[in-house]
Amino acid sequence: MLILATLLVAQLVSFAVVWAVPSPAAPQMSLLDAVQVMGGRAAAPLGLRRWSQANAPAGVDNDWMSAVAAAQLQVPRARVRTVWRRTPDPAVVQVQVIKQGQLLQTGPEQRATVEQALLLPGLRWPAFELAVQQPDGRWSVVGANHSELLQWRRQVLLALLAGAVLLAPPAAWLALRLTRPLRRLADASADLSLQASAPLPMEGPHEVQVLAAAMNAARERLRGQAHDVTRMLAAVAHDLRTPLTGLRLRADSAPPAQAARMVADIERMNAMIEQVLDYARGELEPPVLQPLDIVALLDDCVQSARGRGVVIIATLPAELSWHADALLLRRALDNLIDNASRYAGAVELRVARVGQRLHLEVLDRGPGIAAADRQRLLQPFQRSETSRSRDTGGAGLGLAVAANAAHRHGGELQLLDREDGGLVARLIVAP
Incomplete structure (x- = not known):
């Protein structure tokens, strides 16, 4: 209606100027x-x-x-x-x-x-x-x-100029009224994810509000579908533990050479199932943020990694408190440490407070990850080509679990090149 009204006013102004201003007579x-x-x-x-x-x-x-x-x-x-x-x-x-x-x-x-x-x-x-x-x-x-056509053209141009001057303020107001809500909606949707709980702003003209409501409804539907798929995946992974336990018992009665290979395969499948369950828990369970000693949590991760045979060096401060979900951070760090150890052998762990955020970094000297693959590998069940072997292959959930933990804490997981070769997995945690 505003656009139609603007066009109508523009035409009325043009007609008024054309008819009200008399054409100049030819010179005597x-x-x-x-x-x-x-x-x-x-x-x-x-x-x-x-x-x-x-x-x-x-x-x-x-x-x-x-x-x-x-x-x-x-x-x-x-x-x-x-x-x-x-x-x-x-x-x-x-x-x-x-x-x-x-x-x-x-x-x-x-x-x-x-x-x-x-x-x-x-x-x-x-x-x-x-x-x-x-x-x-x-x-x-x-x-x-003297050209009457030229005078007529001048009169029409004068009418158009007068209409433009009169309509410039309402047109600018109309443009701002339409673009400001759209810009705010675009800025809010740039960080849109299934994990985000804040709805998109519903303000401005009716059409913009309808668009925001449709996007909020679509996100809720997608979130529900994703949770349904994750629940199904968690149920299947949980149910697989029972037959694997039976296979483990039968493996003990097999010949030693075959038993060792069977046990290794069963342990590998158990590890993959545990990764699936970790991912499902991170998706379905809401984070429980509470004050905790980050240094104690990191030291526990280091000791646990060394117990698994990981060569790890930790550079930790004397004390550092933060509001976080200890279980989510522990899962994320364990996955990042295991990934680094699998591809590089030795691992280094660092922590630093940068402004209002906490940076947890796991560094290695491995082959790194190509820049074109980094965003893809943060998605679940995505693996790089170098992880296809029997020794290093996994379910492709380690980085997805860490990225999900970062998002639940209002941060992100960054995969960066390390100076002189290697990879830096930086887990950013907001307060």
């Missing part, structure tokens, strides 16, 4: 100037122009002016026509000639002739055309250097 002309231009004098300085055409100008010939012009140009009267572009009132013409003729009085008994009055330099008429037929039959015409 002097018969003496027209005769002189026809005789060869330059036309432009006098505000006149000269052209040639096939036919005589249309209109009623003015006998007085044509006779005077024929006499001055020394051509037959029949070959001269003087036509008003807009016929003036004849009475006004006669009065004006008489008044101009009276100015030529040189004595009480002598009056100017009409011919003399018509040739006075000061006697100017509304625009007319003086035409003389040439020997070849064409007509040479002298008229005012």
